[in-house]
Structure formats: C-alpha cells, structure tokens
Amino acid sequence: ALLIVAIGLGLLHFGFPLAYYCYLKKLWLNKPWDVRSDPEYKPRVSIIVPTYNEAKLVRQKLDDIASQDYPKNLVEIIVVDSASTDGTLEVVKEWIADHRDVKAKLIEENARRGKAHALNKTLKVAMGEVVIITDVDSAWPSRDTLASALSWFSDPLVGAVTCLKVPTRGGFIGVERGYRDLYNVVRLCESKRFSTPVFHGELAAFRRDLLVKLGGFPVDIGADDSHTATLIAISGFRAIAVDNALCTELVPREGYHMWRIRRAQHLIQHFAKALGLLSKAPRGFKPVLLAEAWLLLVATTILLYKALTGTATATILLAAGTALLLFKPYRTWIATQAYLVTATIRNLWTKE
Ligand code: GDD
Ligand code: MN
Secondary structure (H helix, E strand, O other): OHHHHHHHHHHHHHHHHHHHHHHHHHHHOOOOOOOOOOOOOOOOEEEEEEEOOOOOOHHHHHHHHHOOOOOHHHEEEEEEEEOOOOOHHHHHHHHHHHOOOOOEEEEEEOOOOOHHHHHHHHHOOOOOOEEEEOOOOEEOOOOOHHHHHHHHHHOOOEEEEEEEEEEEOOOOHHHHHHHHHHHHHHHHHHHHHOOOOOOOOOOEEEEHHHHHHHOOOOOOOOOHHHHHHHHHHHOOOEEEEEEEEEEEEEOOOOOHHHHHHHHHHHHHHHHHHHHOOOOOOOOOOHHHHHHHHHHHHHHHHHHHHHHHOOOHHHHHHHHHHHHHOOOHHHHHHHHHHHHHHHHHHHOOOOOO
C-alpha cells in the first residue's frame, strides 16, 4: 500500500507540471497576442539601477543602457546606491560626469536596507510614465530591447512588462540553459493567456501610477518584482513577459548552488503570499509551485525505504528514475526540485 502511495505521489509530482507545460505549449505558444504593441509608442521612462557594491560591473551596465536606441530626452537613468563600500559611488559619479548628454542622477542611501527599500525611495523622484528596474549583473543585448519592452505599454491594459532570459557566461551554463528553455516557454504562454507571476530583475517595467497606488515594492519579499507584477495582475491589468525583449543574466561562476537556492527561497516567499490573494484572478499559475517540491521528496523517501526492505518494484522504480537522469530536461527538472526543497527548508531560518 505504501508503495502505491509512493507511485501515486510520484505520478502527481511529474504529471501535474508536465500536463501544465504541455497544455500551455500546445494551446498558447503559437497563439497571437491579444494585447497591442505599437513600435511607435515612446513613453517617458525612468530606468532605475539599484547598486550595492557593484564597482566592477556598473560602468558597463550604464554604457549598455546609454547605447539603447531611444530618444534621449525621454529617458532618465537613476542609480540608487545603498552605502556601497567598494567605490561604486565614485565610478557612478565619474560616469555621470562623462555623459552630460544623458539625463542621469545618483541617489545615495546612507545605510543598506535592501533593494526594495532603495527602489521605493527612488520612486518618489522618478518622473517617467513607465519605471524600469534593471539589475547591474544583467545586460540588454540588443539596442532595441528598451523600445521593444516599452511598445507594449501602448495598450492601456498592460500594467507591467518583463523580458525573457538568456543566460551567459559563468558556471553551470548547461543546466541554466535547460532551465531557461523550459521556463521561457511557460512565462510566454502564461503571458499570452493572461499574466505571468514571475518577473525578472534584468528588466522589470511598470506603469508608475500603478506602483504608486500599490505603495511601492514590498520590502519583506525577496522577489519584490514578481510580487508587484502579480499584484498588478490581480488588480486586472496584464503583467507580461514578452518575446521581443531578451535579456542576458550573468550566471555566477562561484556560489552557483547558493544562488539558485536563494532565488528559489525568494520565489517561495512570493508564491506563499500571493496564494493568499489569488481567490479571484488570474487563473492557472498558482498550483504549479505548490504541487512540486514536497511530493518528490516523500515519494523518493518511501521508494528508498521500500527498496531497502527488499521490494523489487521499488528498486526497479528507483533504478529507472536514476537512469532517466541521462535526459537533460528531466535532469533540469530534478535539479530545480532539489533547489526548491532546500529553499523551503532554508526559508525557515533566513529570508535573505
Ligand atoms: N540600492 C541597493 N540596495 N541595491 C541593492 C541592494 C541594496 O540593499 N541589494 C542588492 N542591490 C542591487 C544589486 O547591486 C543588483 O544590481 C540588484 O540589486 C540585484 O541584486 P542581486 O544580489 O543580483 O539579486 P539576485 O540576483 O539575487 O535577485 C534578483 O533577481 C530576482 C529574480 O529575477 C533581484 O532583482 C530580485 O529582486 C529578483 O526577484
Ligand atoms: Mn543578480
């Protein structure tokens, strides 16, 4: 009986997300968008770059933004720094002085209270109709990325826009690619259907008036961008990941696993809170995370126990499961589960 429970949990664990993925891909991937994107639409935009100890990367990041093909008089760049100790401030000041043709300013916080706190302070002075947040360890590989992302705001129903992700450099690039190939499809399909609950720090764009109405970004949730986008979607606007804006993210060479665990922790915090609010809209995305993490752990434990106490079926299932690791998508999926489980446990003592 225990064995049947294990098999049942295992099937549920894989069956549900697999069905969700297949359903999304089949029904939504090739559907045309039901929101409008007008390439001629050029709103005023504030690009906020939060920094904490980013002396090494921040110059490149600012160059990257300044090289975007977008009317200069419609863009303001605001760097908000929270008491960096590595000379970030000097680099930024120098960059601003060297680029008089760019509207750029620096806001200095005198202590570090987190990214969201810094963003909320900056919102008060941001003048753009659209506010874009972009992390220093990311790049917009095309000169059209900014214009492409903004074109979607021509539709008054669109409240927030994010990019799809292409990982570059760093360690574990293969794992990271597999993960992205899978999730880019999911994000895009969710967006065509209604909205995606996961936004990306490489490019997260929001209508400023909606941000103001929400009182800014939540300071108690690691995935502040995803949570804000979800709140915007719940209020009836679209929060979408778009296929004409690709961003690259620098995958860290060192500390890859810790990085993945922290990411997963942040997402769990976000989903845990969002689930409490999801009674009305938007449909479809909440069950995914919930269905995943624990079932695999329980199922494997039971199987292992059964195999050790001499049940042939359990041994065969375990062996089959191990052999399946040769397949990349399966491996990617299992790795993600391992990060989620670890993250759930780590969330018990630190939300950092
Ligand atoms: N001003 C300020 N103050 N900036 C900060 C602080 C702070 O206390 N902490 C971090 N930053 C800056 C970093 O310098 C970087 O530019 C950006 O915020 C993101 O920090 P990371 O440390 O690179 O965050 P992450 O990679 O773990 O998470 C990012 O991605 C998630 C998912 O896409 C963040 O953007 C999360 O908000 C996002 O949910
Ligand atoms: Mn990062």
